[in-house]
Amino acid sequence: xxxxxLAAALCPALAxxxxxxxxxxxxxxxxxxxxxxxxxxxxxxxxxxPGLLPAASxxxxxxxxxxxxxxxxSLDDKAVAExxxxxxxxxxxxxxxxxxxxxxxxxxxxxxxxxxxxxxxxWKLRSGGGPFNCTACHAGAxxxxxxxxxxxxxx
Amino acid sequence: xxKLLSCVTFALCAAGFASATAAAGPADLQAxxxxxxxxxxxxxxxxxxxxxxxxxxxxxxTCHGAPPVRDGEHVMTRKxxxxxxxxxxxxxxxxxxRADKWFKRNCGDVLGRACSPAEKADVLAYLTGQRK
Numbered sequence: 001x002x003x004x005x006l007a008a009a010l011c012p013a014l015a016x017x018x019x020x021x022x023x024x025x026x027x028x029x030x031x032x033x034x035x036x037x038x039x040x041x042x043x044x045x046x047x048x049x050p051g052l053l054p055a056a057s058x059x060x061x062x063x064x065x066x067x068x069x070x071x072x073x074s075l076d077d078k079a080v081a082e083x084x085x086x087x088x089x090x091x092x093x094x095x096x097x098x099x100x101x102x103x104x105x106x107x108x109x110x111x112x113x114x115x116x117x118x119x120x121x122x123w124k125l126r127s128g129g130g131p132f133n134c135t136a137c138h139a140g141a142x143x144x145x146x147x148x149x150x151x152x153x154x155x
Numbered sequence: 156x157x158k159l160l161s162c163v164t165f166a167l168c169a170a171g172f173a174s175a176t177a178a179a180g181p182a183d184l185q186a187x188x189x190x191x192x193x194x195x196x197x198x199x200x201x202x203x204x205x206x207x208x209x210x211x212x213x214x215x216x217t218c219h220g221a222p223p224v225r226d227g228e229h230v231m232t233r234k235x236x237x238x239x240x241x242x243x244x245x246x247x248x249x250x251x252x253r254a255d256k257w258f259k260r261n262c263g264d265v266l267g268r269a270c271s272p273a274e275k276a277d278v279l280a281y282l283t284g285q286r287k
Contacts, residue, residue, distance in 0.1 A: 045232045071231055072263035075256070129233040 029144040030090045037083055040075060042142075046135045048105065049144040055091035057103040062087065069104075069132075106131040122153055181241040181248040185279035192272035201281030204274055209266040215278070218261075222285050240285035248282065 029049045041047040050058065062084040066074040075083070091097065100107035115131065123130055134141035140150045189196050205215040205223075218236060219227040224243045227236035238244040248254055254275075262270040270278075 044229050044234050066263065069231075072260040074260055074263070129231075133232065 029142070034082070034086055036079060037086060040079060040083065044071070044073065045132060046141050048134070049141075050087050050090040051092040051094075051097065051144075052105045053092055053103070054097040054099050055088050056099040057097075058084070058087040058091050060103050069102075104132070118153065181279065181283045184248055184251060184254060185276060185283060187251065188272045188276035188279060192276050194273050194276060196276040196280035198277070198280040198284040201277035201279070201284075205278055205281055211265060211267055213265050215261065215265055223282065224285050240282050242283075242285055242287050248279065 028051060033047075038047050053061075061068070062080055065080065066072050068074075096108065096110045098108050098110075105111055111131070118137075129136065134146070137151055137153055138146050139152065140146070185196060202221075205219075206221045208214045213230060215221075216223070217230050219239050223239040225238055227238070228234070229236060237246065239247055241247045241249075258270050258275055262268065262274075
């Protein structure tokens, strides 16, 4: 009982450093990732960990799949409803999960700051394609691993 | 507990949804579109349709290559796309739901509208006509 209360008190504080719950940590991928998410949302790029964006961004993204960052990524209503529900339940609730005007992870201030050292020409490399392609540099992106140890900028 | 339950339910639903449509096979798919269009499919018309632009920036071959017998590449994300021609990719064109999904998306991007059953049947004739 006592330890539970202690944990409850410590949790928000620790969340800033470590992840207390899947919710709080934008990088962690939820244990129950539906097959449909992996299948549908990795057809054109890495399937992003849902905690990287807040619920409001996912809502806009899932509500406009026919106009998806310059391409048509539409799905049938049933799939949209199912994936939306899961994205809402697992959306990021911590500091970095911000709803940018274009609903991009890559537009967030923290993203720009963390990638300041990446040269402009690097983003355009053939092997990459752009900042959206996390996997080009973060081999563990699908697992939600963006640690320094696993970064490799393609040549 | 309720959360766990809903997760399980969801996973089951998702699995069911992923395997909803039975494999028809490329020839079967072509026959279905041709029947809906009530035409005799033409590989030549299909090739022209596939390789030309239709008033927008991209053609089908922009991402799939022409003939699409080798890996293609998504023009925006550069993600690899397996060959569309069934003789070069056993997974290709064997699922009606998947084909319909991509026709809807890709025709939207290339033509700004849905493709007609006749256009689909012609494209299928072109794709299934590719031989090793």
